[in-house]
Amino acid sequence: MDTRRTAKVRNHFHQAKWDEELLFELHKPGERGLVVAPVEPGIAAAVGDGLAALPAGMVRQRPPALPEIGQMRIVKHFMRLSQENLGGDLNIDIGQGTCTVKYNPKVNDVLAGNAKLAQLHPLQDPRTLQGALQVLHTLDLYLREISGMDRFSLQPASGSAAILNMVSIIQAYHKDRGEAGTRDEIITTIFSHPSDAAVAAVKGFKVITLMQNDDGLATVEDLRKAVGPRTAGMLVTNPEDTGIFNPRIAEFVQVVHDAGGICGYDQANANGLLGITRARSAGFDMCFFNLHKTFGTPHGSGGPGSGALGVTGALAGFLPVPLVEHDERGYFLDTDLPKSIGKTRAFYGCVQVALKAYAWIRALGAEGLREVAEVAVLNNNYLLEKIKRIRGASAPFAPGRRRIEQVRYSWEQLFKDTGVTSEDIALRVADFGLHMWASHHPFIVPQPFTIEPTESYSKEELDEYIGVLTQVAEEAYTHPELVQTAPHRSVCHRIKHEDLDDPARWAITWRLFQRKQKVAGLSAARGPLADPSPQGCARQGHRVPEGR
């Protein structure tokens, strides 16, 4: 049968715009959203109102100034706000490169909402938790297969939390060997995630950052100069956010090992590598997967996620407690790890996320995981080929080389030709029901944007995205003001960032908003604005890079 699906640019798209009130503006004294069940009369008879037992100073005198709103109006409020959110199910969400926004199977949300999981208390007797523990243990086994590592902990609640665990293990490892104070440097690369550097600093390490060469990669030669008796370890992503795989990664690991350090692999960009190459093959001592990226669990507007952390057998004793074990009596929680770094999150991690990842792996099987990787790479290189041909766009570094599963592109030429920035393009792209993100640190690629298509989107959706970028780029050349004043069809127009950076005007809560509206004339007050000049408003959310 001939295909009927075609790509189109949604020139008639307009996002929902409800002009919805702030929750506090819906306050109407006396309305109720929900009634709390009273205690049974027998209890009230036995203990009274309960307050008498409290010391006077501990009884709240002034009730919290929460709004009072009837139930239906509350539902309407949040339904309207949900409509003002694109999310991955509406968007072709490939423009949040590095974030691996892929399809999150609905069935997995239903499974995680099952009361047999959702209504489990973590301190229940393990005999009442055998199903949940089986899921956690089996997921550990699958992740070992995928990575080649010997043991996983599902305790870290995000990628950055997994990095915290890796850095803590590096610290504990050297302390265990009597080198706690002397090994105080951690090496990373400039295109690895900012948290690799940031977390190392939190744990008191000096951070050494290797810069990229013309191919966008750090070099073994620079690494050799950086290592020494102070080297505690290395944290790197590969491929980095440029999508370029570092073919000498095993040498990197070897150089750090030779210097006495241990190596952690930030696998935030693993989506193109499942079944293709494993962390262990390059010699890594530790690695982690973002289950909310690679393994298909939803990002939840910013969590909860899960940073499943894998280590070699030599480091398993350092993992946070407890680990889920299995013997002839069933599954149990092992807290007896004398060298453990302790706890980094309450209980056992984001179990509902782990369950979704488990279901995702089971739905795909070993062959399916490999297919995920291969199609993600296919999609990415297809986009690369098309985007390079868009007027004003380019893919810096390593010309002619294939990329793994994302690319950091640049609108530098377009900016030079037209004065239109990547930020302008991003805001115009919103007019088509899509998202394009101007990338986080490092700010090395000028006028950047990062695209990561994953395996989830059909060719026609990729073509639609390309069509929008192509059209917007042409607009930049022919009608730059159209792009520079975008968005035109979004929920809101260009945001004034001044209020957000000025301590006198930032309004992080309703109470500050009320207070500062009066004092500083906060511009979000309904009515004429104090300073609506385009210059003031065109300021980018992402700033000029700091000097390094």
Add this chain to the structure above:
Amino acid sequence: MPIQEGRGHPYIPNAVPAVKAEMLAAIGARSIAELYGDIPESLRYRGTMKIPEAIDSELLLRRHVEGILAANTSCDEATSFLGGGCYNHYVPVICDEIGRRSEFITAYTGRAYEDFGRYQVIWEYQSLMAELLDMDICNVPTYDGFQASCTSLRMAGRYTGRKQVVVPCNISPDRLKAIRNYCEPVLAVETLKADPRSGRMDLTHLQAVLGPATAAVYFENPAYLGFLESQGARIAEMAHDAGALVVVGADPSSLGVLTPPSGYGADLVCGDIQALGNHMSLGGGMGGFIASRDEEKLVMEYPSRLYGITGTVEAGERAFGEVAFERTSLARREHGKEFVGTGAASHAIAACVYLALMGPGGMRDLGLHLLQKAQYLAQRLSALPGVRAPGLKGPFFKEFVVDFNATGLAVAEINQALLRERIFGGKDLSADFPRLGQSALYCVTELVSQEEIDRFIKVLAGILGGK
């Protein structure tokens, strides 16, 4: 395998062979293998992962996973007295209805141009929490209350430029582990003695420990062991006199009736939002809040995202964005404040809906309900021979220590016997707090009825009588 047979997979549209061929042609590559040319052969995995065959039918996948979960016994199927940081509170239907909206669940880091709703809801969450806590500022949530307390202490360290934090010895041992790990090697963590009868902080010891190096004094209300730390104002006075900040861990479900920590001098308040409309999910339902006053120096120490309301170029139009983004590691790597990334935002959405539903009256009714029910449980327990409840002298909120030492039975034995009656007894404290001997931490929520408490007492009486 189904995929190799060309049936495709529901999650991978471009697995269709004709589509692959078309895309490869567009790229100018002969095969997908060619796209992996940068990965040396020595790193290529040529084995077969030991992962079972795909269950690509949704029905069969459900049957498989639900079959595994069937081995669990949930709190819905039992009477649970477990607390200790995770609570079986009632989750209103609308929290699930909104909290599971696909538009929110599948969103991530879009800006207000794409994800306006997410910004507004989370800003409203920050605002509702600020009212509940009587603070100016609340963050976009971090992982859990552990991380919130860890970060609060590190914030205090940077704010004061000092190197020591002090915490009570009887906080959750797991939390203490997390704090120790997170502070090492930057801040020294000192533990404070507690009054053995009440559990409250030993102020003489506090006075001895406080000094020019002290960045923060941390305590909780209610405390991990359930008691109220009624000396909050005195502790704050002592800490402030020494130039230290006061960090208080709070249970938001208590704040309809309990004085918020700002009322006795807290500079930073932190804790968990799981109790506010989030399912326990075996501890997965946590989310950490940090709140403070609106002082620039303190706000600039937050590592978290902070959403703010602002205007746009259109007169009178509102929008939202990130406040002082330059603070963060996303902007400044290791020169930012700690680190930020994926936290627990969807739990904030549920908590926002929860607080909107509850309003001031709901939070007060909830607080009173929990107070009354816990007092009733303690009353009934203490009438049993050999049982002392509360085991620590003084007022409590929804949890308290139950002292079984005089019963001659170990908590483990009691809990085993209770489990046979589908009752989850309180957390056994004997290993973590040896000085308490055979004691357990009991918790009630509005989901435990009087009938269940009465049945529990009867069952427990039988266990104690039959020893």
